[in-house]
Amino acid sequence: MTKLTDLTIAEAREGLRAKSFSARELAEAHIDAIDRANDALNAYVLKTPERALEMADASTARLKKGEGGALEGIPLGIKDLFCTKDVRTTACSHILDGFTPTYESTVTANLWAEGAVMLGKLNNDEFAMGSSNETSHYGPVVNPWRRKDSSVKLVPGGSSGGSSAAVAARLCMGATATDTGGSIRQPAAVTGTVGIKPTYGRCSRWGIVAFASSLDQAGPIARSVRDAAILLKVMASSDPKDTTSVDMKVPDYEAAVDRGVKGLTIGIPKEYRVPGMAPEIEKLWQQGVEWLKAAGANVKEVSLAHTKYALPSYYIVAPAEASSNLARYDGVRYGLREKGADVISMYENTRAAGFGAEVKRRILIGTYVLSAGYYDAYYLKAQKVRTLIKQDFDQAFETVDAILTPTTPGPAFALGEKSGDPVEMYLNDIFTVTVNMAGLPGMSIPAGLSSEGTPLGLQLIGCAFDEETLFRAGRVIEEAAGPVFKPQDWWSKR
């Protein structure tokens, strides 16, 4: 029999209903895996085994009565950006030391309402600012994947590095994540997992620690396209507490998964063929095109003319919003407080000690671009670029149903390899930020291995609120790429 931790959510769902195993057994298998793995991977910053078992037993009781929700008994990991009632939530920042919310985020509340089981809180870059999970106050996460014949520690991507690593290493069946510039898709790509950032407004942001409000969006990381569909269906909702969430019915994503791509037109944006693109990325992309064609899709070239301005504009808009969103962490009401002679020095000491270097850098950038005299040149200009990027996509979607691109410029890099150069780090998001700037849905699907033997992903971009097409095309790529995306377990303690 397959190990319980190797099951997909869809498989576990069947097993639980058939009573092949209990929710408690499933939870225990994961708790055990986490206990043996976490020293090596550091994916969880807080384990909640008692709560998991309690929730699992409640699931068992419901299943016994023939009841139970869409995720009954499914053990999940929760990114530490999601506020969880009575469970410490810090966004992996020192400044939120010991903060325990009295409330539950809408997304996680939706999961628990459908019977999901919480295993614990997952590591992430501090306040979701990073692409390698190296900015976390709790230390970096290690990618369960290694290069061939190497024990060099690789990053799991970021900011949802704990989510991607935990899902890839079988430390949960699926995880919540958030994506502001690529924080779901890039980690999914470098860990061989599936990640989808839905359309802005699909998931409520209520109760998620804010990074950049106009870009932040929650989504799942899972081990299959179907699992991602199952999770997103539950996570998404229209929420009166978040006025940017959209009042639209959430479709049955799982039903879309097997619909195929026959008759769909897939766009290939010529501007994504950046100079110096690694040949293996180029090759992977071409492979994706062939797979989709073989499944009956038409493929045509499209133009997204303002792509090259997306990354610089993103690094104006996101820090600007962050500089304001993070002003509330002032030591007055919760979290860290460092003493000072007066209130100003208390602020200064608290924020100096509480924020890490990358967060400080972005607060400073954001404060600068919003300052009197610079606002028009930076923030306003960036917002105009954003409008142009949206128009590019609107135009492209007049003739195509979805767009295919690589997710990242390359495979997982080593810990410390890029952390010295912020711009090099920011370039990881070059293919993903445009999607956030336009508010569109984007999905990363594992599509092949690099020359180093580590995973690479392809990205599908859809029209606003058309996640279904992404699940359809994603499943075609997943099927064509084959079941090769499992890292060799080197991390578990015996």
Added chain:
Amino acid sequence: MDQKTEKSNLIEGATGEWEVVIGMEVHAQVTSNAKLFSGASTEFGGEPNSHVSLVDAAMPGMLPVINEGCIAKAIRTGLGLKAQINLSSVFDRKNYFYPDLPQGYQISQYKNPIVGEGEVIVDLLGGERVVVGIERLHLEQDAGKSLHDQHPQYSFVDLNRSGVALMEIVSKPDLRSSDQAKAYVSKLRTIMRYLGTCDGNMEQGSLRADINVSVRRPGDPFGTRCEIKNVNSIRFIGQAIEHEARRQIDILEEGGTIVQETRLFDAKTGETRSMRSKEEAHDYRYFPDPDLLPLELTQGFVDGLAQNLPELPDAKRARFIADYGLSPYDADVLIIERESADYFEAVAKDRDAKQAANWVINELFGRLNKEGRDIVDSPVTADQLGSILDLIKAGTISGKIAKDVFDIVWTEGGDPKAIVEGRGLTQVTDMGAIEKAVDEVIAANPDKAEQAKTKPALAGWFVGQVMKVTGGKASPQAVNTLLKQKLGIE
């Protein structure tokens, strides 16, 4: 000197006359049970931090949700100010750090306010009229309150007010005296009370003003202004302007220059003092709040609110003058409070309106003021006052007795007619009885009767004596006529 200035408004300095120029930013708390972006209560006087939601305390991940009721009230106020209503407006973040500002920013409206230009007609009781331009009205959150007197080392923070909806009403620099400024704020308060959009309660902080003051020689361009922050009574507004104008004039007359700065008014000394200079001013880094979509209204929504506006003070004033023949002064006094105007109209219905106005203003308001009571809890109802006037008109009681009856109703309550009958206060109109009393008084005072022939003013003394004898119940007209006859006064 421009059209707005009457000669009498100029201030005499050592070196000649000066003109003060005033613009105001009035912060009016929206009458609402819930805050602007959260469902927490706005009730005044709760235990510290008892009316605070997760949003008001800026807990991580919390998001603002617009209170539609507050939007409607802002629009109503805009309509009352005859202002442009902007169908599209934007909420911005005004960023600064302060312990009683939990988010680290105030949600306000910066470039695109909900209400644009309008005007307010201000009639001073002396007869002067000023038309004050309104620049804009925007919605914003109030901050909490820092308490510095609770602990030797620490300041405490009370967030009950944090997030309460305020309307900031910005005037153009159209005011030219402290009296105009006071009258302007009073008028704003009257308009908002009519509309039910702000209770105007200055003691509870529902209405505060930032005052921009500058001085210049008549005819010169505007001088450099200073802003006096957060003045919370109409009397203090007057004092602050008087002091600030004088301070600036003194500096200029001594050859100095005015430094643009923010100042505070000290109610204890009646003076203003420097708070921060222009250089120390914050860079608020305004930008549109990404948690809130732009506010889009339909014309239909605005039209619906416009159709349900009450009669506003200016229209009421004009109607009182035209329909009731009241003097502008009486009309002004009666319309200040909607309840007073309603009371007056109830008394004046089918009666002599001028007489009704006199009784309401002199007897009723006089007594209310004396006892510090509000029109809404007047012990004498409009019906009761009306029937007192009816008794006068019917000749049943004299004006003097009527005042006694008013006093009885005030202190004891009851139906005036029954009181008059029950206590025998009915006016004596029996000419025989009055003549008898007149004769008695004349007979008892032959010297004075003799003098009265040459000094007709003495008739008044006789009237008083007759009234005394008759217990005040004699009809004054009858007494007068008889006395004149019998004393031989023409």
